[in-house]
Amino acid sequence: MSAPVLEVCALAFAYPDGQQALFDxxxxxxxxxxxxxxxxxxxxxxTLLLHLNGVxxxxxxxxxxxxxxxxxxxxxxxxxxxxxxxxxxxxQLFMPTVADDVAFGPSNMGxxxxxxxxxxxxxxxxxxxxxxxxxxxxRLSGGEKRAVALAGVLAMRPDVLVLDEPSAxxxxxxxxxxIHWLRELPHxxxxxxxxxxxxxxxxxxxxxxxxxxxxxDGTPAAIFADAALLQRCHLEPPLRQQAKP
Amino acid sequence: xxxxxxxxREIASLQDAAAxxxxxxxxxxxxxxLTVLGFAVVVVSFDRYAVTALLPLALFxxxxxxxxxxxxxxxxxKVLIASPFALMVGLFNPWFDTQSVAxxxxxxxxxxxxxxxxxxxxxxxxxxxxxxxxxxxxxxxxCHGLRALGVPPALTQxxxxxxxxxxxxxGEATRMQLAHALRGGALRGLPLAQWAxxxxxxxxRALQRAQRVHQAMLSRGFAGALPVANSYGWHSCDTLxxxxxxxFFVLVRGVHLPQALGAxxxxxAA
Amino acid sequence: xxxxxxxxxxxxxATFWAASAVTLVAASRxxxxxxREDLVPLMGVLAAFVFxxxxxxxxxxxxxxxxxxxxxxxxxxxxxxxxxxxxxxxVLTVQALFFxxxxxxxxxxxxFNMGVCTCFVAYPLIYRPLMRHAGAKPSRQRVAxxxxxxxxxxxxxxxxxxxxxxxxxxxxxxxxxxxxLLMQPIHxxxxxxxxVATAALIVFVREARPDLFARDALPAQAAPQVRVPARWLAxxxxxxxxxxxxMSWFASSHPDGLExxxxxxxxxxxxxxxxxxxxxxxxxxxxxxxxxxxxxLPSASEPSRSxxxxxxxxxxxxxxxxxxxxxxxxxxxLVLLVGLVVRxxxxxxxxxxx
Numbered sequence: 001m002s003a004p005v006l007e008v009c010a011l012a013f014a015y016p017d018g019q020q021a022l023f024d025x026x027x028x029x030x031x032x033x034x035x036x037x038x039x040x041x042x043x044x045x046x047t048l049l050l051h052l053n054g055v056x057x058x059x060x061x062x063x064x065x066x067x068x069x070x071x072x073x074x075x076x077x078x079x080x081x082x083x084x085x086x087x088x089x090x091x092q093l094f095m096p097t098v099a100d101d102v103a104f105g106p107s108n109m110g111x112x113x114x115x116x117x118x119x120x121x122x123x124x125x126x127x128x129x130x131x132x133x134x135x136x137x138x139r140l141s142g143g144e145k146r147a148v149a150l151a152g153v154l155a156m157r158p159d160v161l162v163l164d165e166p167s168a169x170x171x172x173x174x175x176x177x178x179i180h181w182l183r184e185l186p187h188x189x190x191x192x193x194x195x196x197x198x199x200x201x202x203x204x205x206x207x208x209x210x211x212x213x214x215x216x217d218g219t220p221a222a223i224f225a226d227a228a229l230l231q232r233c234h235l236e237p238p239l240r241q242q243a244k245p
Numbered sequence: 246x247x248x249x250x251x252x253x254r255e256i257a258s259l260q261d262a263a264a265x266x267x268x269x270x271x272x273x274x275x276x277x278x279l280t281v282l283g284f285a286v287v288v289v290s291f292d293r294y295a296v297t298a299l300l301p302l303a304l305f306x307x308x309x310x311x312x313x314x315x316x317x318x319x320x321x322x323k324v325l326i327a328s329p330f331a332l333m334v335g336l337f338n339p340w341f342d343t344q345s346v347a348x349x350x351x352x353x354x355x356x357x358x359x360x361x362x363x364x365x366x367x368x369x370x371x372x373x374x375x376x377x378x379x380x381x382x383x384x385x386x387x388c389h390g391l392r393a394l395g396v397p398p399a400l401t402q403x404x405x406x407x408x409x410x411x412x413x414x415x416g417e418a419t420r421m422q423l424a425h426a427l428r429g430g431a432l433r434g435l436p437l438a439q440w441a442x443x444x445x446x447x448x449x450r451a452l453q454r455a456q457r458v459h460q461a462m463l464s465r466g467f468a469g470a471l472p473v474a475n476s477y478g479w480h481s482c483d484t485l486x487x488x489x490x491x492x493f494f495v496l497v498r499g500v501h502l503p504q505a506l507g508a509x510x511x512x513x514a515a
Numbered sequence: 516x517x518x519x520x521x522x523x524x525x526x527x528x529a530t531f532w533a534a535s536a537v538t539l540v541a542a543s544r545x546x547x548x549x550x551r552e553d554l555v556p557l558m559g560v561l562a563a564f565v566f567x568x569x570x571x572x573x574x575x576x577x578x579x580x581x582x583x584x585x586x587x588x589x590x591x592x593x594x595x596x597x598x599x600x601x602x603x604x605x606v607l608t609v610q611a612l613f614f615x616x617x618x619x620x621x622x623x624x625x626x627f628n629m630g631v632c633t634c635f636v637a638y639p640l641i642y643r644p645l646m647r648h649a650g651a652k653p654s655r656q657r658v659a660x661x662x663x664x665x666x667x668x669x670x671x672x673x674x675x676x677x678x679x680x681x682x683x684x685x686x687x688x689x690x691x692x693x694x695x696l697l698m699q700p701i702h703x704x705x706x707x708x709x710x711v712a713t714a715a716l717i718v719f720v721r722e723a724r725p726d727l728f729a730r731d732a733l734p735a736q737a738a739p740q741v742r743v744p745a746r747w748l749a750x751x752x753x754x755x756x757x758x759x760x761x762m763s764w765f766a767s768s769h770p771d772g773l774e775x776x777x778x779x780x781x782x783x784x785x786x787x788x789x790x791x792x793x794x795x796x797x798x799x800x801x802x803x804x805x806x807x808x809x810x811x812l813p814s815a816s817e818p819s820r821s822x823x824x825x826x827x828x829x830x831x832x833x834x835x836x837x838x839x840x841x842x843x844x845x846x847x848x849l850v851l852l853v854g855l856v857v858r859x860x861x862x863x864x865x866x867x868x869x
Binding site: 281282285286288289290293296297300301303304307310311314315316317318323324327328330331332334335337338340341342348349350357360363364365367368371372375376378379384387396397398399400402403404405406407408409410411413414415418422431433434435436437438440441442443444445447448449451452454455456458459462467469470471501502503504505506507508510511 | 516517518519520521522523524525528539540542543546547552553555556557558559560561562563564566567568570571572573574576581601602604605606608609611612613614615616617618619620681685686687688689690693711712715716718719720723724727836837838839840841842843845846847850853854857858860861864
Binding site for chain 1: 413
C-alpha cells in the first residue's frame with residue numbers, strides 16, 4: 001500500500017459563533033483514488049473540503065498533504081498540491097476573461113509568462129474550452145463556467161483535485177461530459193456531491209458524513225446497499241438503484 | 246427594473262463593440278486615454294463664450310466613431326440621456342449674464358446665451374469622447390492602460406471586480422425583486438421597510454459571496470494582489486495617433502478656424 | 516450631484532484631480548499594510564453592491580417621489596475609510612465611463628465631493644466617534660440619528676464642493692449666493708432621506724451580523740485617533756445643517772436632486788450682498804494667488820467678460836463678427852456632413868441597430 005497522498009487525522013472544527021461543524025474526522029486517501037464524500041445539507045462536507053487546502057485551519061487534529069502537515073506557514077505550497085473547484089463558478093471566475101482566470105493560478109505560482117500561457121492553453125484544451133479563451137465570464141453558460149473553473153485548477157497541475165458539488169446546475173449533456181472527465185483524470189479526486197449517481201460512476205470509495213462526523217467509509221456498492229445507513233443520514237440510494245423493482 | 250436591465254445591456258453592448266477588431270481597437274489603450282484626456286482639457290480651456298470656435302473639435306469624436314466602427318446613433322442617444330446637470334446649470338447663464346454682445350448685421354444677443362451654447366457644445370463633445378473611449382477600448386484594456394499610466398493597481402483591480410460582480414449582483418437583485426413583486430409587492434419604489442429588507446438580504450448575500458470569492462482566490466494561491474496581465478506594446482501608429490490628434494487640438498485652440506474659413510469665403514464671394 | 520466636464524476650467528479640474536489622486540495613492544498605500552486579507556474581493560463585491568443598490572429606489576412617504584442611497588457611509592463602516600474611498604472611486608469611474616454620469620476631467624472633483632467628504636470627513640468625524648460614544652449596543656434610534664447626521668454632513672460638504680468648483684471655473688454665470696441657496700437646502704433634504712434609508716439598512720445588517728460593526732466599537736489601532744467631544748461634534752454638525760440654508764420641501768422624484776432643484780427654481784435673481792462679499796473675497800484671493808490667470812470670476816455688479824488682454828485668444832467679438840458667423844455655419848454644416856457620411860457607412864457595413 002503506497003503512502004497516502006492525503007491524510008486527515010482527528011479533525012475538529014467550530015465556527016466563530018461556536019457552532020461545531022466537524023467532530024474527530026479521520027481518513028486517508030492514496031494516490032489516484034477517487035473518493036466520494038456524501039451527506040445531507042449541513043453535514044459538514046464543504047467545511048471538511050476547505051480544510052484540505054488550508055483555507056480553514058484545523059482547530060484540533062491536523063491534515064497531512066504529501067507528508068507535510070498543513071499549517072499557516074506552508075499553505076501556498078499545499079494549494080499547489082491540492083486544487084479545489086468550488087460549488088458556484090461565479091465565485092471562482094473573478095477575472096475579466098477566461099484566459100486571465102485560468103492564468104490566475106499559474107501566475108500566482110511565479111511561473112514565466114510563456115509557461116503560464118502554455119499551461120492555460122493546455123488546460124483549456126483538456127476541458128474543451130479553448131474557443132472561450134477571450135470570452136468574459138458573464139457570457140458563459142453554466143456548463144462552460146464549470147469547465148473553465150476546472151481548467152483554472154488543472155492549470156496549476158495539482159496532485160489532488162477537490163470538487164464541491166461539481167454537477168450542480170448542469171444540463172444532462174454537460175453533466176455527462178463532466179462525469180467522463182472525472183473518470184479520465186489521473187489525479188487523486190475527492191468529490192463532495194448530492195449527485196449519488198455521479199459518485200457511483202466516478203468513485204471507488206465513499207465517505208459518509210452525518211452532523212460533522214464520519215459515519216461510514218466503504219465502496220459505493222456497500223454504502224448504497226445499506227438502506228438503514230442511508231436513512232439515518234437523510235440520504236437515499238442513487239436514482240438508478242431506485243428504479244429497480 | 247427596466248432601466249437597470251437596459252443599463253446593463255448597454256454595458257454589455259459597449260463591451261461587444263470594443264471586442265471587434267477595428268483600427269481604433271488596435272491602438273494602445275494608453276494612447277487613447279491620453280488623447281481623450283487631452284481633448285477634454287482643450288475643450289474646457291476655451292473661454293466661456295467660445296461657440297463656433299469649438300465646432301471643428303467635433304471631428305475628433307466623429308473620427309473615433311468611424312475608426313472604431315461604433316454606431317453614432319448609440320453614442321448620440323447616450324449623450325442625450327446623460328446626466329443633464331451641466332445643461333441645467335448652464336440654463337441660468339442667460340438669466341444672470343445679460344451683457345449685450347453685438348452680432349453682425351446690427352443684431353444683439355445676450356452673452357449668457359453664448360455661454361449657454363458653449364456649455365452645450367462642451368457637454369456633447371466631452372461626453373461623446375468619453376463614451377467613444379470606452380466603446381473603442383473595452384474595460385479590460387482600459388484598466389491595463391490606466392495601470393500602465395500609473396493609476397494605483399488597487400483601483401484598477403477594483404474596476405475589474407466591480408464590473409464582474411455588478412452583473413452577478415444585479416441578477417440576484419432582479420430575481421429577488423421579481424419574486425417580491427409576484428407576491429403583490431411593488432416593482433419599483435418599495436416602501437422603506439421592504440426596501441431595507443430586500444437590500445439588507447442582498448448585502449448579506451454579497452458579503453457571503455465575497456467570502457467565497459476570497460476562499461476561491463486563496464485556493465489558487467492569492468497572496469494579496471491580482472496578477473498583472475500582459476501589457477500592450479506601444480507602436481509607431483500610437484505615437485502618430487497621439488501626436489496627430491494633439492496637433493489638431495492645438496491648431497483648433499490657437500486658430501479660430503471657422504472665423505478664418507468665413508473670412509476666406511466672404512473674400513471669395515466679394 | 517455628479518459634476519460634468521462642461522462646467523470646468525482646466526485649472527480647477529486639475530486641482531481637484533490632484534487632490535483626489537493624492538488621496539487615492541495614499542489610500543492604496545494604507546491598504547497594503549491593512550491586516551484584512553479579504554479586502555480585495557470584499558471591496559469589489561461591496562462596490563458592486565453599492566452600484567446595484569443605487570438602482571433600487573424606495574418611496575418617500577408623503578411625496579410622490581423616490582430615492583436611493585449613496586453608499587459612501589455604508590462602505591466606510593464595512594470597509595474602513597481608505598478601502599471605502601477606493602471602492603467609491605471605482606463606482607464613480609464606472610459611472611463616468613459607461614453612463615456618462617460625470618466627465619473624465621470632472622472625475623477627480625466627483626471623487627472629492629462624494630468620496631473624500633463621506634469617507635474622510637463624515638465617517639471619521641461624525642459617525643465613528645458618536646458610535647463609540649454610544650457604547651456596545653446602541654438603540655436603533657441612536658444608530659438612525661447618528662447615521663442620518665453623518666450622511667447629511669457628507670452631502671452638504673459634497674454639495675458645497677460642487678458650488679465651489681463651479682464658481683472657481685467661471686463657466687457658469689450662477690452667482691455664488693444663489694447657487695448655494697439652490698444646492699444646500701436640496702441636499703439637506705436628500706441627506707435626511709438618504710440617511711434614514713442608510714440607517715434602516717445598517718440596523719437590519721447589524722442585527723444579522725454584529726461582528727461587522729465591531730471595528731467601530733474598538734479604538735483605532737494604527738491611525739492617530741481623532742479625539743473630539745461628542746457635544747462639539749453635534750454642534751458642528753448642527754451648524755453645517757443650518758448653513759445649508761432654509762429648509763426646503765422634500766426633494767424629488769429624481770435620485771439627483773440637483774436637476775430637480777434647478778428645474779424648479781424660477782430664477783431668484785436676487786443676489787444678496789452676502790454673495791458679492793464672498794465674490795470679492797474670492798476675487799481678491801484669486802488675484803493674489805493667480806490661481807486662474809486666464810479667467811475672471813463672474814461678479815454680479817458688473818457684466819463679466821473673459822480676459823481680452825491676450826489678442827491671440829479669441830474674444831467674444833471674434834466669434835460674433837460676420838466672418839465668424841459665416842464660418843461657424845459652414846463649419847457646422849461640414850461637421851454634420853461628415854457625421855452623416857460616417858453614419859451611412861456604418862449602416863452599410865454593420866448589422867447593428869443603433
